[in-house]
Amino acid sequence: MNEEPYQGEPQLTEGISVLSPSLQLPIEDKDLLSIINTKIKESEDFYKTKLKLYERRETNRNFWLGKHYKSGTVETNHTDNIIYQDLETRIAIAAGRMPDIITAPPDDDPQKRERAKEIEKFLNIKVGNDTTKRIIKGGLRHHSLDFTAAIKCRWDKNAGENGDFVYELVRPNRLLIDHSGTIPYDGFTADGIDLVVELLEEPLGVIVSKFPAKKQELFDRLGYKRGTDLQMASKFKYQECWFNWYDKQGKLVNGTCWKYQDIILGKSKNPYYDWEGYEQLGEGGEVEELYRNHFERPRMPYILFSYQNLGVSPMDDTTVT
Numbered sequence: 001m002n003e004e005p006y007q008g009e010p011q012l013t014e015g016i017s018v019l020s021p022s023l024q025l026p027i028e029d030k031d032l033l034s035i036i037n038t039k040i041k042e043s044e045d046f047y048k049t050k051l052k053l054y055e056r057r058e059t060n061r062n063f064w065l066g067k068h069y070k071s072g073t074v075e076t077n078h079t080d081n082i083i084y085q086d087l088e089t090r091i092a093i094a095a096g097r098m099p100d101i102i103t104a105p106p107d108d109d110p111q112k113r114e115r116a117k118e119i120e121k122f123l124n125i126k127v128g129n130d131t132t133k134r135i136i137k138g139g140l141r142h143h144s145l146d147f148t149a150a151i152k153c154r155w156d157k158n159a160g161e162n163g164d165f166v167y168e169l170v171r172p173n174r175l176l177i178d179h180s181g182t183i184p185y186d187g188f189t190a191d192g193i194d195l196v197v198e199l200l201e202e203p204l205g206v207i208v209s210k211f212p213a214k215k216q217e218l219f220d221r222l223g224y225k226r227g228t229d230l231q232m233a234s235k236f237k238y239q240e241c242w243f244n245w246y247d248k249q250g251k252l253v254n255g256t257c258w259k260y261q262d263i264i265l266g267k268s269k270n271p272y273y274d275w276e277g278y279e280q281l282g283e284g285g286e287v288e289e290l291y292r293n294h295f296e297r298p299r300m301p302y303i304l305f306s307y308q309n310l311g312v313s314p315m316d317d318t319t320v321t
Contacts, residue, residue, distance in 0.1 A: 023271060025255045027245060029264040032257060036241050039178055039195045046179040046313070053147060053315060057172070060145040060321045087144055087321060095137040098128050138169045139305050146172035147315045149305035152198070155272070170302070174199040177304070177314045189304035193314055194244040196300055200258075205232035211258065211265040221263060238265065242300040254298035273298035 025032075047053040066081040103120040105112035126132065135151060142149035150170040157163040181193030190196065204227065208215040224231055238260040245253045257267035269275055275298075277291040308316040 023269045023275065025245075025253070025257075025267045025269055026247070027255075027267075029267070032264060032267065033259065033262055035245075036195065036197070036243065036257075036259070040176060040197060043176055043179040043195075047315070051313065051315060057146050060319065063321060064145055083321060087141070090320070091137050091140045091144075094140055095133045098133065098136070100124060101127060132167070135167055135169050142169070142172050143305040143316070144319045144321045147317075147319055148172060148175075148177065150175055151303040153301045153303070170198060179313050181314045182311055183304065183306045183309050183314055188299060189306060190300040190302045191297075193300070196242045196302055198240045199237055200240050201235050201237045203233050204236050207236060207238065207260075207265070208232075214263060214265045217263055218260065218265070221261065236260070242270075242302070252297065254300065270298040270300075272301060 063083045064081075064087065066084060101120060101123040103116045103123070105116040139149040139151055149172065152168045152170050153165055154168070155163060156166045159166050176195075176197040178193050178195040181195075183189055184192045204218075204222075208218060208227070211218075219225070219227065222231075238258060240256065240258050242254070242256045245255055247253055254270040254273065255268060256270060258265040273295075274292040277289050280288050280290050282288045304314065306314070306316055308318050308320075310317045
């Protein structure tokens with residue numbers, strides 16, 4: 001996706017250098033590039049020409065910023081920006097009223113009941129903290145101005161003592177969602193979407209440390225003989241793509257890849273899903289195959305905001321702005 005002055009236009013993170021066999025993605029780089037690039041172009045064309053999405057985003061942002069105009073070309077000297085006041089008031093009210101989370105044990109076992117209470121307490125603290133409220137507030141603003149918003153959940157090995165999941169608000173102009181997707185009604189907002197592309201920006205030194213096998217190819221593309229300190233500290237943009245792919249048996253494989261232009265830096269099955277499982281001896285002596293998963297299927301790590309959607313695309317058809 002091309003880098004352009006921000007007008008609501010999309011501008012499309014982390015890599016995996018060594019994969020366990022269960023995460024290896026059995027698809028050739030050239031085929032993966034062809035599929036992703038075709039979907040990106042189709043979606044960009046749809047949003048730009050049919051939905052006029054980027055023009056409408058710019059209009060919403062101008063209203064929010066108070067860039068109001070009289071008839072003709074004369075700009076007003078003073079504006080009473082009711083749209084800004086109304087939107088920010090509603091956002092503050094909504095973000096300040098986080099829902100309570102209630103957990104229930106699977107049965108009346110005292111130990112399980114106590115564990116459910118501890119989990120409930122932890123989740124309410126996590127959801128009700130100031131950081132989460134600020135993320136929700138920013139997401140509601142994005143949704144009202146840009147017709148969508150997304151929160152990304154990813155694993156950060158540097159969070160806390162042992163690593164932890166972190167939640168980040170994604171800038172809408174750095175996110176492309178497959179235009180043919182739909183928003184399901186069960187709350188898993190990315191399940192009906194086959195491609196999500198996010199633009200990431202990191203120092204070149206960080207990128208080559210994540211994808212060492214592609215270091216020389218990347219240097220050749222950039223015209224670098226070796227990475228100087230200045231070059232390695234310079235930030236570069238590359239794409240993280242999450243996609244659904246189906247194997248020859250028609251089985252769903254959710255994967256991710258990282259690419260710079262036509263170079264696949266890395267690719268993997270969804271690393272947040274246990275594809276391999278493990279075996280355990282059951283009570284009757286039979287061998288059971290178990291998986292360490294919270295969901296019955298792999299899911300993309302994006303939570304999309306949507307509630308004014310007619311089903312034409314993943315983007316909402318209107319906003320309250």
